[in-house]
Structure formats: structure tokens, C-alpha cells
Amino acid sequence: MPHFYFHLLGPHGHQQDDEGLELADVEAAYLEAFKAVPGMGSDLAATARNPIRYGFEITDAHGTILMVLPFAEVLDRGRKRSRRPTGLRLRKGRAEMGRTAGLIIELRDAHAKLNVTLSETQRLLDIGRASR
Numbered sequence: 001m002p003h004f005y006f007h008l009l010g011p012h013g014h015q016q017d018d019e020g021l022e023l024a025d026v027e028a029a030y031l032e033a034f035k036a037v038p039g040m041g042s043d044l045a046a047t048a049r050n051p052i053r054y055g056f057e058i059t060d061a062h063g064t065i066l067m068v069l070p071f072a073e074v075l076d077r078g079r080k081r082s083r084r085p086t087g088l089r090l091r092k093g094r095a096e097m098g099r100t101a102g103l104i105i106e107l108r109d110a111h112a113k114l115n116v117t118l119s120e121t122q123r124l125l126d127i128g129r130a131s132r
Helices: 026-046 071-075 086-130
Strands: 003-010 013-015 055-060 065-070
Touching: 003 026, 026 055, 026 065, 026 071, 055 071, 065 071
Parallel strands: none
Antiparallel strands: 003 013, 003 055, 055 065
């Protein structure tokens, strides 16, 4: 019977599965990983880690990656997706773009004022050094 390994992938790398399991085939390995996700997700959430950012990398005995099962694939099942009307999303996106453009203008103005202040400070320092 083939041997499969279930490495835990996460935002900071992965944890190696050194034991693995003997299973009939890759489909059985997928189903085993699928069944393990809710429990692993619960454990991750209990330690303040977002389980959606994790997954299983299923490999064979030679280390060949056979598939990756993102936890999101399991945890998002059955969850109703809220779909806002396209017009609402467009208006919200445009409003956000307008807000961002305004913030960019404010940053440019603040940057210009800082440059003036810096130049004036430099000029006053130069005068102070020259009068010593």
C-alpha cells in the first residue's frame, strides 16, 4: 500500500510530516486530509491563527507533491456567499479610489511643507554656525 505524507503549509513555511499514512490511493489521501481539516482548523483558531491561511501538501514516499489542499477549500464549504449588486461594488470602489486620491494629495502637501521647514531649519543652522 502506498505511503502518503501530509505536510502542514502555513504563512511562515511548513511543518514536515515525518510519519505519514499508508492508504489505498491518492483519493484516499485527499479524503483523509479533508477529514482532518476541521479539527486542525479549530486547533489553529484556538491559538489565534487564521486557519484559512493554511493547507496540507500531500506527498508520496519520494517527496513528490501530489496535491495541495487549502483549508479554505474545506472550511468555506456550505457557507453562503453574500453577493452585493455590481453597481454597489462599483460605487464603493470609486468612493474608495476618490478617498485614496485625496489622501495622496494630502501626503504630497505635507511632504512639500516638510521640505520647506527642513530647508528653513538648515538655513538657520548655517547662520548659527557662521556667527560663531
